[in-house]
Amino acid sequence: MADLLTIKNLRIEATAYPPGEAPRHLVLVDGVSVSVQKGRVLGLIGESGAGKSTIGLAALSYGRGGVRLTGGQVLLNGRDIRAEGAAGLRALRGREVTYVAQSAAAAFNPAKRLMAQVIETSLLHKLMTKEQAEVRAIELFAKLGLPNPETFGRRYPHQVSGGQLQRAMTAMALCPKPDLVIFDEPTTALDVTTQIDVLAAIKEAIRDTGVAAIYITHDLAVVAQVADDILVLRHGKAVEYGATDQIISTPVQDYTQALVSVRRIDHAEKSDAAPILRVQGITARYRGTDFDVLQSITVDVAAGQTLAIVGESGSGKSTLARVITGLLPARSGQITFDGRTLSPDLANRSKDDLRQVQMIYQMADTAMNPRQTVGTIIGRPLEFYFGLKGEAKRARVQELLDQIEMGAGFENRYPAELSGGQKQRVCIARALAAKPKLILCDEVTSALDPLVADGILKLLLNLQAQEGVAYVFITHDLATVKAIADKIAVMYRGKVVRYGQKSDVLAPPFDDYTDLLLSSVPEMKTGWLESVLKTRKMESAGN
Amino acid sequence: MHPLIKLVAQRIALGLILLLAVSVVIFLGIEMLPGDTAQAILGQSATATSLANLRESLGLNQSPATRYFTWLGHALQGDLGKALTNQQDIAQAIGQRLGNTLFLAVCAGAIAVPLSIGLGLVAARFNGRWPDKLISGVTLAMISLPEFVAAYFMILLLTLVIPILQPVSMIFPGMGFFEKLHAVALPVIVLVMVVLAHMMRMTRAAILNVMQSAYIETAELKGLSPMQVIWRHALPNAVAPIISVVVINLAYLVVGVVVVEVVFSYNALGQYLVDHVAKRDLPVVQAVGIIFAAVYIGLNILADLIGIIANPRLRHPK
Incomplete structure (x- = not known):
């Protein structure tokens, strides 16, 4: 199958201006190659500063602050988007590739109703009429499990919760029927009990719409639930790239092994004292x-x-x-x-x-x-x-x-x-x-x-x-x-x-809330999300 | 009750209380001046008896509190008393000049506000590039020029070099609307030059501040053009700071333009006030002071209210 997105030997640089010092040249991403096929999900994982978001945004040829794409190729639907001019980039942003930010609360404009923001891209690129876009938005609201999908869009961002905003942001990204969605830590800012529902909603929406996705996170257990392939990054370089099962169960590199085993500190409990x-x-x-x-x-x-x-x-x-x-x-x-x-x-x-x-x-x-x-x-x-x-x-x-x-x-x-x-x-x-x-x-x-x-x-x-x-x-x-x-x-x-x-x-035995809390912690194995959603006792609330 | 209505009512009530407080301060300020109205009227010819008689007839022997409330009661009914110098009814004299003042302010504001906000948006769009530097440089140069210098310069330019306007802006009752517009063209141009920079710079700064927000990145990643991002996503969130500076400038156009009035012989409130300050005509000073205070307070309440209404959190509580 032809690749939807192919990144070849990507190099991304920036110049930092520390106060009182000479400007410093930084290489954020160096020699990273990766590809995404239609309908598949690539997980990008690494610590902060590993270059995950920078690579994700490179798929939109967007550099935050003074970040520049200085080498390699970003091929989207067969053409190098690094060669596109400003108008060409505007035409692809929002139409071919969309973006879901980490903090939906900050990424929505507080002064506008959600519906207007969700359908803005579809109208801007003349992909649908206003009525068609609204119908699609309402369908997506329903699919993502938002309450009262018919009227949800009339609200302002401050009137809905963080988990709901994150789903609305996903709806906003899916509304124009893009080829590729970049999810940049979409559940990191959420409570663990909310995260599980949003994760399930995102996963279902990706499956039903057949869109390709890049899922960026620092949490390997989360990415194991949604990704088909995983690219592990460190200091802007690729550490390991493989199918999700392989990365989780038989990681080759030391760094990946450390990531996989990170949650294994155990502390023996002391007996109660004064x-x-x-x-x-x-x-x-x-x-x-x-x-x-x-x-x-x-x-x-x-x-x-x-x-x-x-x-x-x-x-x-x-x-x-x-x-x-x-x-x-x-x-x-x-x-x-x-x-x-x-x-x-x-x-x-x-x-x-x-x-x-x-x-x-x-x-x-x-x-x-x-x-x-x-x-x-x-x-x-x-x-x-x-x-x-x-x-x-x-x-x-x-x-x-x-x-x-x-x-x-x-x-x-x-x-x-x-x-x-x-x-x-x-x-x-x-x-x-x-x-x-x-x-x-x-x-x-x-x-x-x-x-x-x-x-x-x-x-x-x-x-x-x-x-x-x-x-x-x-x-x-x-x-x-x-x-x-x-x-x-x-x-x-x-x-x-x-x-x-x-x-x-x-x-055990657990009360309902503790059960929900314990069962919501992502486990580092594929298929955990589906199994836990079937067995839990209590719905998470307030998301 | 919707919290917004409550807020609006609170602001208006607060404004009225403030206006009352200002009237007390003005009254006390005039009380504290050495000498009184009777001395001012009689001047050199004052004798002890004539002073006493005049004080009696003007009611100056009553306590300050009584006089304040008498004055306030009359003022509320539209009676601001008579000018000492020419025995004219103050309310009537002010009425006509206030009309002239507002005409000039509205003309200048109607041009300056959209122009400065538009220039501010363009400057923000091209932040740090040549259009930004050009706009900032030109508006700063204009605000740095004292207004009378700007005025004489414009007179030179537009009446002598390119003789299309007249240097004197007298307007009379019975003039047609367009005749009046033509008459005030020069002072309007000068006032626009004076107020442009402040509003332009605030617009630019407020927009650039909002441009740091995450939702601006969202808008850029939707494929909106830079001007669409500014117009649709930045401006609605920058309304409050821009409005507050706009009203300060509008208030200035009403109360602070005496120099321009004098240069162009434009018969309005500023000149009227300065004339009567020179003649120690205290009832006139008091009345004009109150009107100026009311304009300031009213416009600032308006700015507050627009700022509140522009905030969706207050318009649509959870």
């Missing part, structure tokens, strides 16, 4: 609202152990962390730390109480002052809590840097000069600097690539063994929970629906 933190009957709501986002939450955190709080977005996980720190005073209930009752409000806690509870955030980027060096960032709690200065402070900073496995020379760097994993390590060091007995970790590995996230989890476990610090580990990712938790609390809509030692919580 609690360092007791949260009893906490109820809380945000100012100016009349809805309790937390309803009588009662959990304990054992000294030197990890309580994982797991649930989907909106379940109240992060709010619970804010209540524990005192940022959001509880309306009722009690927080006991090390035998003392903590004041609900941050402002009334002693400096020592503040020191004992530290926090690490999901976005290490925004949790650090970009104009301070690593040394200043880690040194600040040393000064504030222990009055360390000069040489003593410097020595302690170095000690902390050693603990987070980032040797000498890092204290003079700025956050912008660190990788995502290194930034998160600095945040961990800053929390450790206060010598706390409890660290609240709010989705600390969610923004990281799997292999980097693994490194962070191992570091946290080591630090717990050395320092005896307890963690409250907030996450939506069950693999992370299995890797780090001693106790687990499952939260759903502001309540704890399941709580106990890890082995008990993860052993």
